[in-house]
Amino acid sequence: MEQGPIITVLHGDSLPDDDLMAPVRERAVVRYTDASGLSTALRGAEVLFVYDFLTRALPGAWHAADALRWIHMGSTGVDPVMFPEVRAGDVVVTNTRGLFDSAIAEYVLGQILCFAKDLPGSLRLQQSGVWRHRESERISGATVLVVGTGPIGRAIARLLRAAGMTVRAVGRRARAEDPDFGTVGVDLHAELPGADYVVAIAPLTPQTRNMFDAKAFAAMKPHARFVNVGRGELVVTDDLVAALRDGSIAGAALDVVDPEPLPARHPLWQLPNVMITPHNSGDFMGWRGGIVTAFVENFENWIADRPLDNVVDKELGYVPG
The missing domain is CATH 3.40.50.720 (NAD(P)-binding Rossmann-like Domain)
Structure with a gap:
């Protein structure tokens, strides 16, 4: 039986570095999924880490987000998750501001x-x-x-x-x-x-x-x-x-x-x-690891009930300056 908070990680062709994710796995149940399995993986999950930050899969799976409290985007832009249900709801959205x-x-x-x-x-x-x-x-x-x-x-x-x-x-x-x-x-x-x-x-x-x-x-x-x-x-x-x-x-x-x-x-x-160029202006060598590190650092805040970093103003669509 799954124990601890459930963290869903939405990935594309590649998975987050397993070693970097270790601090999360030690204190939570981590479910990895691609877009096709997102609905199933969201049920019961409190956190969604959007590692595949170009995805447009979340609106179609939103009906399954029955326990979600926090969405973390692996990018600076958050427009893929700024659909009406998220804007109007209580789910907190954060981003990976500063990395790129x-x-x-x-x-x-x-x-x-x-x-x-x-x-x-x-x-x-x-x-x-x-x-x-x-x-x-x-x-x-x-x-x-x-x-x-x-x-x-x-x-x-x-x-x-x-x-x-x-x-x-x-x-x-x-x-x-x-x-x-x-x-x-x-x-x-x-x-x-x-x-x-x-x-x-x-x-x-x-x-x-x-x-x-x-x-x-x-x-x-x-x-x-x-x-x-x-x-x-x-x-x-x-x-x-x-x-x-x-x-x-x-x-x-x-x-x-x-x-x-x-x-x-x-x-x-x-x-x-x-x-x-194919949407890669910020993709320096090592950027994928940087995305995971930023999420893990914010997860440390979340699990300790501290304020999250880079909280998006959902009315504005970005983190206020």
Whole structure:
């Protein structure tokens, strides 16, 4: 017979590291399941650890969550579990805030450098055996608008400032003299015309869904580049394709897209001014272990009846700053 609180771990193709999970197994019953067995594994469980944080399986299994008190997401974004029953209920939601900040910031800097130095173009010339002198852009002095002022946005801002870029931001609350962003505005369309690069890292909420539409892209400079490391659903994809085709913007680096995975025949694959990665901007070597460690540390709080770390405001859809 199972003894102790039941912890359900929702995984995908890989399981959490068994050694790292040892402190949880010592004090609780751990049920591992993939999406197909989630309904069964949720019955009687007090905690759900969403190790497969891209899953969309929970709404369909929610009817079986008869004892659930806490959901921990193995990611920063919590939109996969922010369906109405969770928002309206008493289940606490936490996330893995902080783990991916530096890695995503490095990714953003790398993509900006790829645009400025046209590294993809150099690689194409190399593969063709062509020696052709070209000039490149400077990023020092260029202006970047960071859309989203959470910890990842701050890490991006600090790194880009260190590289000599001028940083501004758009967030929920206007302010001046922010230590990382300088000036924070609240009107996206008013801020877009001043940016050479626009970085989307806002959480996905009803307010941010489709915020980058035809009107937003039309407000950007023709030479501006768009970098999305937030969620694909922040963008109206057809409007982005149109803006890239007609020259409203000069390029896009997309770690997240809508839909995911991007279909093989989607026009984004064919556009020469687009760089696409498969939602891995934060996936540094060792990140899976970091997810488990963050959950185990929060489990220590839960089992000792201490306040949990990184509690999500379910009305806002993220951990308040």
